[in-house]
Amino acid sequence: MGMKSRFLPWQLLVCVAVSLLLVGCAGLDSGRKPLCSVKHVDLKRYMGDWYVFANIPYFAEKGCYNSVESYALRPDGRIDNGFRYRKGSFEGPEKKVRALAWVHNTQSNAEWRVRFFGVFTAEYVVVDLDPQYRWAVVGHPSRNYGWVLSRSKKLSEREYASILKRLETQGYDPARFERVPQR
Numbered sequence: 001m002g003m004k005s006r007f008l009p010w011q012l013l014v015c016v017a018v019s020l021l022l023v024g025c026a027g028l029d030s031g032r033k034p035l036c037s038v039k040h041v042d043l044k045r046y047m048g049d050w051y052v053f054a055n056i057p058y059f060a061e062k063g064c065y066n067s068v069e070s071y072a073l074r075p076d077g078r079i080d081n082g083f084r085y086r087k088g089s090f091e092g093p094e095k096k097v098r099a100l101a102w103v104h105n106t107q108s109n110a111e112w113r114v115r116f117f118g119v120f121t122a123e124y125v126v127v128d129l130d131p132q133y134r135w136a137v138v139g140h141p142s143r144n145y146g147w148v149l150s151r152s153k154k155l156s157e158r159e160y161a162s163i164l165k166r167l168e169t170q171g172y173d174p175a176r177f178e179r180v181p182q183r
Contacts, residue, residue: 020068032171035141038108038129043103045133046126047071047079050149053135054160056172058145065090065181069149071101078102081114090183129164137163143172153182 052067061067070082080099086092097116101124105111112124128137135155138147148155148163155163164174 027044027056027153032143035125035127035139035143037105037108037125037127039108039110041077041126043073043109043110046109046136047073048151050136050151051153051182051183052085052147053150053153053155054177054179056144056146056176057178061085061180063088066183069147069179079112084099090181119157127170128163135159135163137167139167139170139172143170146172146177148177 017036049069050071052061052064052069055061055067064085064087066085067085070080070084072080072082074080081099081101083097083099085092085093099114099116100118101112101114103109103111104113104123110126110129113121114124115121122131123140125139125141126136127139131138133148133151135148138149140146146167148160164177167177168174
């Protein structure tokens with residue numbers, strides 16, 4: 001695969017804990033309506049770099065700067081998923097995490113599974129998407145995780161407010177989203 005990452009034991013432990021949370025939280029609130037994905041994602045248009053404009057921060061993403069999600073479609077149909085960021089400041093060391101994703105719902109291409117370290121799998125649902133693919137919103141059924149992605153480092157206040165309003169209709173608390181510093 002050509003994508004090697006070296007992890008210290010504590011980093012692996014953190015990643016295992018995050019993965020267990022992502023997998024385990026999906027069914028906790030059975031009274032909530034299911035998360036609704038967009039009708040269709042054109043995978044070729046979706047591939048490439050996306051700046052993380054905002055997210056619901058959890059311990060692994062707190063203190064991240066210049067966060068970028070990258071997707072590359074493989075010949076076998078799976079997706080190489082990379083995440084790079086700087087920890088603690090814009091000048092902090094650049095870190096990288098690699099994962100493997102695949103489309104779970106092939107009718108919409110909007111529901112994926114992402115496998116970390118070849119062991120743990122998390123749900124990935126595209127819940128909102130600009131028709132020109134300028135921004136996308138990724139959710140998780142638990143509503144404890146969410147990401148607003150943008151092709152550029154900036155998103156207009158009007159667009160962001162509109163995205164948060166639509167997230168609220170999906171059962172998210174918009175106040176939980178925090179902007180990720182980008183420079």
